[in-house]
Every structure is written in structure tokens, then in C-alpha cells.
Amino acid sequence: MKTIYFDNNATTRIAPEVLEEMEPYLIDLYGNPSSMHTFGGQLHNKIEEARAKVGGLIGAEPEEIVFMSCGTESDNTALKSAIESYPQKRHIVTTRVEHPAVFNFAKHLARKGYRATFLPVDNRGRLDMDAFSKAFDDDTAVVSIMYANNETGVIFPIEEIGGILRERKILFHTDAVQAVGKLPIDLKRLPIDMLSLSGHKLHAPKGIGALYVRKGTRFYPYIIGGHQENGRRAGTENVGSIIGLGKACELAGKNLEKETAYLSKLRNKLERNLLKDCPDVRINGDTEHRLPNTTNISFEYVEGEAILLRLNEYGICASSGSACTSGSLEPSHVLRAMGIPFTAIHGSIRFSLSRYNTEAEIDKVSEIMPKIIKELRELSPFGKEKIKK
């Protein structure tokens, strides 16, 4: 059975071009870039080339890019750096819909005595800008607001947010793990001080990420040790993956416009089909400001894990905000923050696409999904009257 992978916000396939570029550095050129001999030392240049490519995708100077081990490390480092750099400030601002890498770190700081503000969103997942404008004061060390949401794909008005914070001289970090490679981002123009990105969301391998730190921003490292990354992130460089991330960013930049159009065409077709063929469904999130590859759909009267495991039988991969899939009993904090009724959260399914998906796959899922929903609704004690109609 051929896998239909519609879970690209979870992780992506390594692009063949990326793997090819990495291969020599995983096999023959295994040196340590810090070494004095050429065998290791020559890798330093390759890392700098990759740094320039990563910067190139987001309009950053190479020296503003610090390689990290993943998106989470990048997010944690940004927040930790902010509070270490401004020890007299005891307040941070973030949102109720952040990825756990920011959300739980903010809660951790709150337990340590920091004041943490978690900004609300409306029922379409849009940031409450009124609450935002009142949230910060002179005690605020950092504001961390995600670029685009991983569950719904909703994009926040980062430029406007950054502009307001720049005026107030408050440090601004954004978790752009889902946005980089999917949206055009130009940090020369955007008022952002720190930005996190992750390799495996854009067809580079897992275990590599980067933090953009704008020139002139106070910075304090999280991982302390050797001199690597200009003293901003200790630890021997993950050479192969850094080179892979560089290549992946180059590819993303080259095809961004074309890919965006392709992905939104596929996504919109899938949405149209499912809305047409399944009664009692709703799209979660602001469809006007949304990543081109993501859709989050609630199927009433059925539970997400059951849907996913039925899809699994056809080799179709997706994810759900249902409680049963998370390992905890609590359903998605993002959909709850949006005030989506519990009944709709339990039946929520996220499809997230990539350049490797095809229209044939969309057709296949469009055909199978209504069947699964119908079968599971037959099993469900709810919604019977409506279905009969």
C-alpha cells in the first residue's frame, strides 16, 4: 500500500537533493570543523555557506543565524536569552495557542515567579489585538508570538505586532517553525528581533534548527561549553544536517511562489470536496490568513482517533486535536483557546500538505474520507436525526 502523507506540519520527507548534498559529510568527510587539520577545518567553510543560504531564505545576514538542534531548542534559547539579558524585567507575553516549545517554557517561567501573560484568540484563531496592545509594560522582557499556528495554519499579523513592539523597544521573538519555507519572510523589512525555524518542517532532516538573532540584540546562550557558533551555541556542529538545512532553504526559496500556489490549490480542492461530501463539518481557523498547506476540519459526532486509525488502514496519514491522540486526556489547547465546542474538537482532523503531494492523492482522500465518516457516524449514538435527513 502506498502511503499518502498529509501530515507535513508534523514532519516532512527529506528532499532527495538535500540528502544528496549531505551524504559526503555523513560518510567520508566526518571531521570536526574546529580541528586544525584541513580534513576537519575545511568543513567550516561549508557551514558558513549553509548559514548564508538559511539567511538568504529569510532576508537575514549570515552572522544573524545560529544553528540549533531543533525548533524547540531555538524557542527555549530565545526566551532564556531574553530573561538572562534583562534580569531586572520579570514579565513575558505570549499566546494561548503557542506550540508547547514556547507555551510550556512560559509556564515554567511562571512557576519560577515570572509574570506570564497568555494572549487570547477569537473563534477563528485570530489574535486579540486589543488585549495585545494592553499586555506589555516596562517590566516586559520579551514578547513571543508565533508566526503561523501549527494546528490551524492561522497566520498572525507579525509585521503589525513587531512594529508596535519596536516602537516600545520591547524584544520580540517569533516561532516561525511552520512559516519558514511556506511564506515569504524578509527580515530586512520585518521588525522581528529573534525568529525560530526548524529543518524537518521544510524537507531537511530532523535534529537541526536555527535561531535568527538580529544584529544588536542582546543575546545569552542556553547551551554553554565550547566556542562554536561564535559562542552562541556550544557543541560540535551537526555538519551534515547543517549542510542539509542550507540546501533545503535554498530549494524552498527557489520554489516558494510556485509551491504556495500549488499547495493552496490542492488544499482548497480537498476542503471543497470534503465540505461537499460530508454533512456537519466545519473548518477551524481564519481561512483568509492561513498557511497554504494546512486545513483543520471538524467532523461532528465522531472522534478523531477513530478517524485517523480508519485512514491509517488506507495508508493515509493525518493528525487530530482529539484528546485520545495526545497521550493526555485533554484535547487540543489551540482549539480550546478558540472556543471551538468540545464536540467539534474531538472530531477535528488536520491535513497538512507538501510539494510531494499530488492531485491524485487529494482525489483518493476525498473519496475515502466521506466513507469513513459515514461508517463512524453509523456507530455513533449522536447526530442520528440529522444524518437521516
Added chain:
Amino acid sequence: MWDYTKKVKELFLHPKNIGEIGNPDAIGEVGSMICGDALRLTLKIDEKSNKITDAKFRTFGCASAIASSSALTEVIKGKTIDEALKISNQDIADYLGGLPKEKMHCSVMGREALEAAIANYRGEKKAPEKEEKIICECFEVSEEKIRKVAIENHLTTVEDITNYTKAGGGCGSCIPEIEAILKDIWFVKPVPEKPAMPKKLTNLQKIALIQDIIEKEIRPRLQADGGDLELIDIEGNKVIIGLRAMCVGCLMGDVTIKGIEDKLKELVSDDITVEVG
């Protein structure tokens, strides 16, 4: 991904006894869509032999909830109602070749639906909700259910209780209460009595006591959840507090305040009221 047995997968993909018996002799309904799973069980029972001649179900829930429901109907068919009542949630799990421990609550739901159906057949009315003491507000789990499931399955930790009943799996504020229930069940020594209070506290003693309880008992618990509070003032028996951190705007705010009030009533004086300043 959950490690489901072959039997769970089989009964999830091809469940048996789906639907609803027309004109049933017994109906058992448990759970709710809000909690994430629900089961409606209908039975046909032979009046003379008291045998369950047919059983059908409809379930809203995950794969293991659907498989557990299907297993339940298979197990009880042909049994008398007395025999059926001897079936434990563990029997349902065993029929499935086991369930991941986080999913044991699905087997408990099956057993509860059966009990509800038989009570319905016998014309027993369920004890009115109000008499049950709800321990877990998030998933509406009563003390009675926690005690029953704990004893039947020999559960000794809060984590086990959460896996089997969901209690404690939401906001977590009932975890100390679950701990106390478990202590009460499994420890030979009774839970120590609270120290006897002096009959009449002076105002200063009372203020000091309230401050002490808030610092040592209440704040650490809120902080563990990302919340916090500040004691603003004490006027007579009125304690005025401010909610901080994650408590601000928290949906469980009222429950939190009620919990603080109960604690202070228990440890200081029955007349204490708590208000947000």
C-alpha cells in the same frame, strides 16, 4: 501511536452488534460527547430465564472505546443478568487481549453501561446526581466511582486512577483529593486528623494562619499549574485575593476560588469567605 492488540484493531475496524434494538428491554447510557466518549447500550432480555438474548451498541469514541463496546456485547450475550453483572472491566480488557493502560477507562465505560442497563431493566433509579460527591470537575467523576474502580482493579496511584476513570486528567486540581481517597482505601493507618484548632483565634492569629496556609498549601499547588495568587487583604472573615499568572482569565477560576475558600474553611474557620479583589 497506541500499541493496540490485533483483537482491538479487528473489533474497531469490524465491530459487531452495532446499532440499536427496537423496543429494547434495557437501555444503558454513559459518558458524553463533551468528555470524549459515550456509549449507548440496548439489550433484549428474556423475562423467564433472565438471559440477555441480544445486545447492540452505539459508541462515540476512539478505537479502544469502540472495540471495548463491541467486546462487551459479545461477552454478555447468552448470559443471565446476574452472570453478566459479574463481568469486570478487566474481563472486557482481557477479551481484547489487553488495552494500553491509558485506555483502560474505555473498558470501565463498557462495564458502567452494562450496570446502567441492568439497573434500568430492574427499574432501579440511579441515585440522584446531587448526592454523589464529584471529585474531578473536568470529567465529572464521583468519589464513589473512584473508590469502586480503585478497589476492583487494585489501583494505588493517581496515574492509575486517571487511566481508568479520567479523574485528575484535566486541570489536575483534584489530584490531592484522589491521593487522600487512595490513602483512605489502601493505608491501614487512618489519615491523620487535622490538628485541633484553638477555639477562638485572635485576629492577628487568624491573619497569620491564613497567610501561612496560602503560602504553604495553596500557592505551591497553583504554581505547579502555572497559576498564582496574591493575598490582598483580610477584613474580618473576608479574605480578598488577586489571581495571578495562568489563573488570570482561567476558565476554572471560580472552581479555584471555591477550592481556596473550602481549604480556609476547613483549616481556619467556617465563616471564611474568599473574594477576588
